[in-house]
Amino acid sequence: MIRLVLLLMFVLPLSCPASAASPDLQEAIVLFQEIEATLKPSEHLLLGASTITFAAGTRRVSLKLSPAVQIDSVTVSGSKFPFSFSAGDLSLDLPKTAGQETIPVTVTYRGIFNDPLPLRGGSSEDPTYGVHGAITTQGTFLDDSAGWYPLPPSLPLKRSVRVSAPTGTEAITAGRRVTRSTKDAVTSSFWEEQRPVGGLTLCAGQYLIEERREAGVALYSYFYPENASLSSRYLDAAAGYLRIYSDLFGPYPFEKFAVVENFFPTGYGFPSFTLLGSTIIRLPFIIDTSFPHEIVHSWWGNAVEVDQSEGNWAEGLTTYLADYLLKERRSTAEGREYRLQLLSDFATLVTPDADFPLTAFISRVDPASRAVGYGKSAMLFHMIRGEIGDRAFFAALRDIYRERLYRSAAWSDFTRAFSRSSGRDLSPFMKQWLTRPGGPRVVLSDVTHRRDGAGWTVSGSVVQTAPFYELLLPLRLETGGASIRKILPVSRVLTEFSFLTPAEPRKLLIDPDAELFRLLSAGEIPATVNSIKGSKLLLAVVTGDCRARDVTFRRLLDSLGKGGTTVIREDELDAELLRTHDLLFCGIPKQRALLPQLPADITLRAAGFSLREDVVSAPDGLLFLVLLRPAPAGRVAALFRPLSETAAEQYAAKITHYGKYGSLVFTGGTIRHKGTIP
Numbered sequence: 001m002i003r004l005v006l007l008l009m010f011v012l013p014l015s016c017p018a019s020a021a022s023p024d025l026q027e028a029i030v031l032f033q034e035i036e037a038t039l040k041p042s043e044h045l046l047l048g049a050s051t052i053t054f055a056a057g058t059r060r061v062s063l064k065l066s067p068a069v070q071i072d073s074v075t076v077s078g079s080k081f082p083f084s085f086s087a088g089d090l091s092l093d094l095p096k097t098a099g100q101e102t103i104p105v106t107v108t109y110r111g112i113f114n115d116p117l118p119l120r121g122g123s124s125e126d127p128t129y130g131v132h133g134a135i136t137t138q139g140t141f142l143d144d145s146a147g148w149y150p151l152p153p154s155l156p157l158k159r160s161v162r163v164s165a166p167t168g169t170e171a172i173t174a175g176r177r178v179t180r181s182t183k184d185a186v187t188s189s190f191w192e193e194q195r196p197v198g199g200l201t202l203c204a205g206q207y208l209i210e211e212r213r214e215a216g217v218a219l220y221s222y223f224y225p226e227n228a229s230l231s232s233r234y235l236d237a238a239a240g241y242l243r244i245y246s247d248l249f250g251p252y253p254f255e256k257f258a259v260v261e262n263f264f265p266t267g268y269g270f271p272s273f274t275l276l277g278s279t280i281i282r283l284p285f286i287i288d289t290s291f292p293h294e295i296v297h298s299w300w301g302n303a304v305e306v307d308q309s310e311g312n313w314a315e316g317l318t319t320y321l322a323d324y325l326l327k328e329r330r331s332t333a334e335g336r337e338y339r340l341q342l343l344s345d346f347a348t349l350v351t352p353d354a355d356f357p358l359t360a361f362i363s364r365v366d367p368a369s370r371a372v373g374y375g376k377s378a379m380l381f382h383m384i385r386g387e388i389g390d391r392a393f394f395a396a397l398r399d400i401y402r403e404r405l406y407r408s409a410a411w412s413d414f415t416r417a418f419s420r421s422s423g424r425d426l427s428p429f430m431k432q433w434l435t436r437p438g439g440p441r442v443v444l445s446d447v448t449h450r451r452d453g454a455g456w457t458v459s460g461s462v463v464q465t466a467p468f469y470e471l472l473l474p475l476r477l478e479t480g481g482a483s484i485r486k487i488l489p490v491s492r493v494l495t496e497f498s499f500l501t502p503a504e505p506r507k508l509l510i511d512p513d514a515e516l517f518r519l520l521s522a523g524e525i526p527a528t529v530n531s532i533k534g535s536k537l538l539l540a541v542v543t544g545d546c547r548a549r550d551v552t553f554r555r556l557l558d559s560l561g562k563g564g565t566t567v568i569r570e571d572e573l574d575a576e577l578l579r580t581h582d583l584l585f586c587g588i589p590k591q592r593a594l595l596p597q598l599p600a601d602i603t604l605r606a607a608g609f610s611l612r613e614d615v616v617s618a619p620d621g622l623l624f625l626v627l628l629r630p631a632p633a634g635r636v637a638a639l640f641r642p643l644s645e646t647a648a649e650q651y652a653a654k655i656t657h658y659g660k661y662g663s664l665v666f667t668g669g670t671i672r673h674k675g676t677i678p
């Protein structure tokens with residue numbers, strides 16, 4: 001439906017829109033829609049009036065509204081008109097009109113919108129929290145599924161919204177803000193879209209507004225007074241992201257960009273504005289994570305909509321271009337860590353019965369569907385970029401954006417664009433990643449090395465488990481000298497390889513930089529705080545070096561959900577306990593061998609520890625590490641090392657919030673470092 005109207009829009013002169021009408025067309029053509037909404041927050045009430053102008057010749061019309069709404073009147077071309085409204089459907093049989101006269105239909109209505117709000121501080125895998133329509137004194141949120149305005153059968157060519165509310169209640173919706181004023185105890189604003197995209201969401205609240213212009217785009221922040229001091233940071237960041245992404249994909253597609261505060265904890269990217277919950281806006285990392293994610297949705301998901309028939313590509317692409325790419329731009333190491341995180345999330349969260357192919361992804365409903373639809377999908381874009389190179393990758397994105405702007409795109413459009421820009425048929429490559437659940441499983445087998453003249457030969461094979469994938473598998477041989485990288489084409493069960501090296505070989509690794517999507521084996525999944533939280537058999541061990549009081553160490557265990565864990569002294573440890581348990585040490589054990597090998601950038605010292613060049617010895621420092629033990633396989637050991645009782649008290653309960661990390665350093669009252677140990 002949407003595509004039909006928009007296609008017509010491209011071929012018909014807008015100055016003579018009535019000529020779009022064809023009596024033979026089944027679908028009613030909507031030329032304009034004007035909406036007037038008056039909000040009465042104390043009564044949860046909306047008083048609405050909307051005029052929808054149909055093309056000449058339109059006979060049968062069906063408008064969708066909330067079933068709970070009361071229709072006060074319907075007029076057609078200015079005269080009262082009989083209608084039937086049931087189950088949210090307002091049906092009209094329009095009279096036959098002569099000539100090219102357009103048909104304005106005006107509906108006046110009223111409705112209560114009062115969805116229950118989520119409890120404070122709750123978190124949910126359902127990003128809507130089940131709230132679609134709420135008009136309250138705290139704020140108003142009405143999305144397009146709430147039925148707050150009569151939704152015509154197809155997108156209008158132009159649309160406007162006028163909102164009136166009690167003094168100081170500022171409203172925002174899609175489009176350009178044409179006017180805004182407060183008069184006679186009413187605050188009102190008028191919004192206009194030259195090119196409507198999708199349904200309308202309306203938000204309102206007692207906002208303070210800040211605004212500026214950047215490269216011809218109006219930027220706004222609509223924040224509650226408590227967060228208004230954060231406005232300039234958000235507007236600065238928005239301006240920066242608009243520059244980065246316009247350069248990468250093409251011009252920003254809407255009349256304005258606004259960041260709007262919501263009164264419940266969402267992260268939404270609507271056409272031309274993003275809506276973030278109050279608590280979310282205050283989190284310091286949001287400006288680098290959720291915020292650019294929602295901005296990238298302006299291009300991918302909003303301006304180019306998702307054709308769901310082949311699965312939702314937009315979350316994977318947006319995750320890749322925002323959450324991931326910004327990290328990669330900061331450093332290669334951060335990029336690698338993020339990819340590894342996606343692989344270990346998939347390995348730990350997606351059980352075979354929760355798995356599905358990317359073509360079946362619609363939206364996330366739980367951590368597993370997120371690991372597939374966001375994570376695996378983002379890795380697919382990374383692999384495409386690796387296959388065809390940056391130039392062809394970004395050129396294809398610009399092509400899709402130009403060609404599918406204000407329309408929808410499917411996975412097959414991406415396959416075509418990437419094939420065209422790289423001069424290669426990528427269909428078989430895309431098919432294996434899109435249509436199968438799971439991923440490739442590869443292991444090294446029969447690896448041997450021998451002296452060979454002045455150097456060494458390392459040989460062996462890669463064994464793949466069915467179903468077989470066509471892979472370009474990176475292998476890295478670490479030696480006494482420089483390490484050697486090899487790309488091994490793998491397609492069958494067994495692929496042999498050999499390396500020649502002048503320096504003594506030390507270690508051979510499969511895809512150590514996580515360039516490919518694959519199923520990690522147990523030993524490859526990094527140990528993290530979550531490994532302790534998920535441990536089935538944990539033992540807490542107090543060493544002579546433990547600088548936390550018993551009660552604080554207990555509080556750490558409680559916060560990790562391990563309140564019932566047995567706590568023993570180091571001298572009570574025996575071989576049987578070591579064999580059967582994961583371990584959490586308070587302080588460095590006297591038998592240092594109980595701690596697995598530390599990551600290269602961390603060194604323990606008597607007075608403290610060092611992280612790369614930084615020596616931490618002040619009493620307010622704390623180190624927390626989770627390490628994979630060499631044996632028994634899959635078991636972990638964690639080190640909780642506060643440098644004073646005060647540091648222990650200050651940070652113990654914070655550790656649980658960094659579940660996906662394996663190394664944490666706190667100093668000066670805050671987190672200084674968080675990392676994943678390969």
Ligand SMILES: [Zn+2]
Pocket residue numbers: 293297314315318
């Ligand atoms: Zn998203």
